[in-house]
Amino acid sequence: MSDTVDVLERARLDTGLTMTELWFRYFAVGGMSTALEIDAYLYGALVATPHNRDLLAVALNERFFELGLDHPVAYSNDREIDGD
Amino acid sequence: MPRVTTVHSSELAVEVCIDGGRLAVAVRGEIDMESAPLLRTVMRGLIDGGHKTAVLDFENVSFMDAAGIGVIVEAAGRLTAAGGSLAIRSAPPMTLLVLQITRVSELVQFENPDLAVAHAAVDQTVEDAAAMIGREPVAIVSDLVKVGSMVTATALVDRALQLVTVLAKAAIDGADGVSVSLERHERISTVAWSNDTVLQMDLHQYQTGEGPCVDAANTGRGFHIDSLADEDRWPAFVPRAMEEGIASILSTPLTTPARSVGALNIYSNSEGAFGEPQMTLAGLFAEQASGIITASLTDQDAGTRLAQALVDREVIAQAQGVLMGRNHVSAVDAAGQLFSAARAAELTVSQYAANVVASTEPEASGE
Numbered sequence: 496m497s498d499t500v501d502v503l504e505r506a507r508l509d510t511g512l513t514m515t516e517l518w519f520r521y522f523a524v525g526g527m528s529t530a531l532e533i534d535a536y537l538y539g540a541l542v543a544t545p546h547n548r549d550l551l552a553v554a555l556n557e558r559f560f561e562l563g564l565d566h567p568v569a570y571s572n573d574r575e576i577d578g579d
Numbered sequence: 580m581p582r583v584t585t586v587h588s589s590e591l592a593v594e595v596c597i598d599g600g601r602l603a604v605a606v607r608g609e610i611d612m613e614s615a616p617l618l619r620t621v622m623r624g625l626i627d628g629g630h631k632t633a634v635l636d637f638e639n640v641s642f643m644d645a646a647g648i649g650v651i652v653e654a655a656g657r658l659t660a661a662g663g664s665l666a667i668r669s670a671p672p673m674t675l676l677v678l679q680i681t682r683v684s685e686l687v688q689f690e691n692p693d694l695a696v697a698h699a700a701v702d703q704t705v706e707d708a709a710a711m712i713g714r715e716p717v718a719i720v721s722d723l724v725k726v727g728s729m730v731t732a733t734a735l736v737d738r739a740l741q742l743v744t745v746l747a748k749a750a751i752d753g754a755d756g757v758s759v760s761l762e763r764h765e766r767i768s769t770v771a772w773s774n775d776t777v778l779q780m781d782l783h784q785y786q787t788g789e790g791p792c793v794d795a796a797n798t799g800r801g802f803h804i805d806s807l808a809d810e811d812r813w814p815a816f817v818p819r820a821m822e823e824g825i826a827s828i829l830s831t832p833l834t835t836p837a838r839s840v841g842a843l844n845i846y847s848n849s850e851g852a853f854g855e856p857q858m859t860l861a862g863l864f865a866e867q868a869s870g871i872i873t874a875s876l877t878d879q880d881a882g883t884r885l886a887q888a889l890v891d892r893e894v895i896a897q898a899q900g901v902l903m904g905r906n907h908v909s910a911v912d913a914a915g916q917l918f919s920a921a922r923a924a925e926l927t928v929s930q931y932a933a934n935v936v937a938s939t940e941p942e943a944s945g946e
Contacts, residue, residue: 511836523888524928525895525914546911553918557927561838566922572915 503551504537506568510558520554545571586621590614593621603668605636610647612737618647622654631663634690638669644741647674648683649775655686666690739871740771747845747864748773753852754845755825756780759868760792761833761841767796770841776823777846783823787815791830792844799839803858804828806850826850829857831865835873843868891929898932901939 507517514537518530528536528547535541536551543551549570556566581598591614594605602625610618625633633654637643655665668690670678678684744757751757756777761770769781784790790813791802804810807826810817820828825846833841843865847853853861895917902913921931 513836516837519888523891525892525899546914549915549918553921553928556922558837560925560927570915570918570922572919 502568503548503555506552506555506559507537510555510562512555512558517551517554520557521550524550524553524557526550526554586617588614588617591617593618595621595625601634602630602632603634603636605639607639609642610640610650611642611644611741612646615646615650619650619653622650626654626657626661631658631661632666633658633663634666634668636668637671637674640671640674643674644745644771648678651678651683652686655683659686664688737770740868743843743864743868743871744771744773747843747861750864751845751857751860753847753849753857755848756846758792758844758846759833759841760784760796760844761872762796767793767841776825777844779823780820780825780846781844783819784816787813787819789813790816790820791828792842795830795832795842795844796839799832799834801832801858802828802830803853805853808850820846824848827852829853829861831858831861833865833869833872835869840872841868894929894936895932898935901935 507514512520514530514534518526518533521528521533526533526547528543532541533551536543536547552568552570555568559565559567581596583594583596585592585594587593587608591606591608591610594607596603596605604618604621604625606618608614622633635651635654640647651665651667658665665686666688667678670689675684675689678687740759740761744759748754748757756772756774758769758772758777758781760767760781763770767785769778772778772781781792784793791804794800794813795802805827807817807821807828826849827847829845831843831845832839833843843861845853845857845861895914898917899910899913902908902916903910906913906916908916917928917932917935921928924931926934
């Protein structure tokens with residue numbers, strides 16, 4: 496799971512989003528955790544549920560997409576599907 | 580027997596005192612984009628009424644920006660043309676500084692009981708202002724708080740941006756006008772400008788929906804037009820710009836960490852006015868303006884953004900419900916399907932969710 500944490504925090508740094516900004520985006524797509532909990536997910540102090548992790552991935556991916564970078568952060572149901 | 584009339588708005592009081600042939604206009608408060616029209620109207624009325632000389636008493640002016648300068652330039656120009664003159668009495672150091680940077684000081688006389696002290700103060704402030712270039716935006720804002728009186732966050736930000744335009748115009752060789760366009764509540768407008776021509780320029784761009792400033796604000800990329808005569812992008816905007824006497828433009832995007840929100844626009848009446856040094860400076864000023872905007876957004880737009888976030892959430896929740904019913908899946912799985920489908924469609928989740936919700940409405944065909 497520390498692998499997941501690294502991916503999210505590294506992605507956040509790549510997008511340049513602040514924690515507050517990420518929380519806003521996470522909240523807008525339906526997230527229910529507080530900004531403090533988001534902080535804890537990214538630093539590995541709390542383990543996010545797959546759904547919460549997906550919400551963070553969506554928030555980050557939408558920012559990446561604005562930057563013209565497609566959707567680099569995988570979603571939890573991606574591994575069921577093979578790349579075509 | 581002197582005749583005294585006072586007109587005022589919430590920010591500004593203008594007291595007109597006519598004593599025989601002597602006209603004195605005492606201004607109290609802040610002269611900015613909102614309040615300047617009042618002073619302009621008063622001055623126009625007096626000049627139209629035949630006054631040839633006037634004294635503007637600025638002792639109680641706590642803040643003045645480029646809008647106030649516009650009024651002074653117009654009044655001084657008309658009085659001088661009529662064979663008279665405009666004098667300014669007791670201008671505070673910051674006002675003197677702005678007049679000096681913009682060279683308006685050359686158009687007016689100064690009536691100041693303590694001119695030497697004022698000049699020393701201005702020299703000091705000019706030094707401070709020069710030092711601001713390259714300093715943290717927060718420092719500029721805090722300086723402005725010290726100099727002017729603080730009204731609201733928006734007004735403060737606009738002032739800080741106004742100072743950036745004044746300093747940029749003074750510092751960038753060949754700049755005949757500087758403005759800041761900023762998106763607020765999903766509308767782009769000019770929030771700071773150095774003179775009326777650049778304001779006009781920006782308005783043309785918003786009206787035609789095209790131009791380097793609009794594109795810089797929308798795309799986050801900088802635009803440099805070396806010669807408008809040779810420019811074939813923006814066919815609606817370019818001829819209007821040339822009519823205003825503009826020959827080259829440098830538009831630098833203003834960004835927050837999340838996105839681009841505006842542009843710093845520098846206009847010149849000469850072709851090829853902007854080279855490497857000007858671009859570097861423009862980048863520096865744009866960085867400062869971006870910092871000011873970013874600092875302000877955290878508080879100011881939080882309410883608006885929160886409201887939008889709530890709308891987005893609601894649409895996503897509705898779409899989740901639709902998918903749960905359609906595909907007989909759990910809420911979490913429905914969310915997962917939404918996320919993947921939105922990504923495949925290259926839409927944001929809220930856009931995709933809106934489509935899903937719309938597809939269930941009676942008007943929608945295909946079912």
